[in-house]
């Protein structure tokens with residue numbers, strides 16, 4: 001076996017390099033930054049949601065709406081269980097939390113990067129930090145090596161491209177791999193944001209910026225049609241909304257199918273209660289606080305910072321005595337609690353997205369080998385591919401699995 005160069009020291013590239021070297025290949029891992037895994041180190045709010053502990057392949061694929069079916073082969077060859085075993089064997093215990101999200105027991109994404117770096121050294125991968133790939137060298141229709149940014153040539157039998165997408169570019173993922181893939185004749189589906197915060201037309205979210213709502217239901221509407229609905233946690237920001245629920249729904253917002261379509265968000269603040277139950281609850285709450293004014297009677301019901309916003313949106317004067325609230329007032333309040341409306345202005349810029357949708361067209365990649373169908377010796381792994389999943393560890397699982405298969409295939413490249 002001759003030398004393999006893996007480009008990109010993120011999760012996909014690291015896994016590809018480790019897998020290839022374990023097959024006996026001589027492997028160089030190029031990373032443009034001075035350290036590996038800068039994005040990996042900030043994943044999962046610094047805790048790294050490594051994978052999702054599901055044994056059901058179909059379910060895994062459903063949670064990867066962007067070309068998940070392309071990943072069937074890779075996900076079955078390197079499963080979430082394999083990922084968990086890999087980290088345990090490498091000395092990093094993992095735990096499973098709500099929603100089967102897997103994290104390191106230490107709750108430190110940094111430890112994931114450290115353990116991987118250790119494994120690379122132990123297995124003899126030649127690490128070339130500060131090395132940025134510029135161009136492929138193609139000879140007689142196959143890969144012969146790479147040129148770096150100084151113009152120097154590096155011969156290689158096979159090249160694995162794992163340069164990531166274009167989100168959080170300060171981490172090094174600036175889309176270099178797209179140009180390299182295009183040079184080999186590959187189609188790049190235009191990158192677009194996925195899992196991205198949303199800006200709203202209304203400015204009131206800024207007044208409650210930083211407020212996080214748990215156990216709410218968020219739905220996305222186009223006119224009278226509900227497009228998506230999620231239950232969980234969301235966050236208000238200076239520009240609109242973010243948090244897990246919003247990131248999930250953003251995949252529908254960014255779907256080219258809805259470009260130019262006016263979209264609205266409805267927040268159900270009390271999804272566990274029917275309108276009738278909620279009305280009953282209000283009657284009880286107001287009955288117990290009949291001497292107060294309306295704006296001082298909502299503390300049992302709503303987070304403090306949301307109360308002024310809620311009162312303003314309700315149209316009921318804040319200084320109205322509670323004992324003068326009418327049935328009609330209550331009906332309006334129930335409606336607002338069940339459906340706090342927001343108008344989607346659009347997604348935040350792609351640089352702020354968690355994941356890039358779009359990328360190297362999967363039709364031109366052999367899913368069994370992660371090999372280019374156009375140029376022998378060229379392999380792809382990770383977010384560079386036109387693949388994107390929901391939050392919950394699915395994107396990293398896609399990176400580990402495609403990295404594993406690309407590394408294995410590159411090691412046996414002929």
Ligand SMILES: Cc1cc2nc3c(=O)[nH]c(=O)nc-3n(C[C@H](O)[C@H](O)[C@H](O)COP(=O)(O)OP(=O)(O)OC[C@H]3O[C@@H](n4cnc5c(N)ncnc54)[C@H](O)[C@@H]3O)c2cc1C
Nearest residue numbers: 008010011012032043044049132133164172382383393396
């Ligand atoms: C804030 C945040 C939190 C996230 N949290 C989670 C989570 O908890 N769970 C989850 O599943 N997913 C999460 N993701 C998504 C996940 O991080 C990515 O899907 C994953 O990192 C993709 O891995 P990758 O190896 O394909 O690319 P990347 O991690 O982007 O790595 C690509 C590497 O290639 C290097 N590179 C680029 N160009 C070149 C070049 N020309 N030469 C050499 N090197 C180059 C880059 O510097 C980079 O280090 C999160 C993303 C973000 C932004």
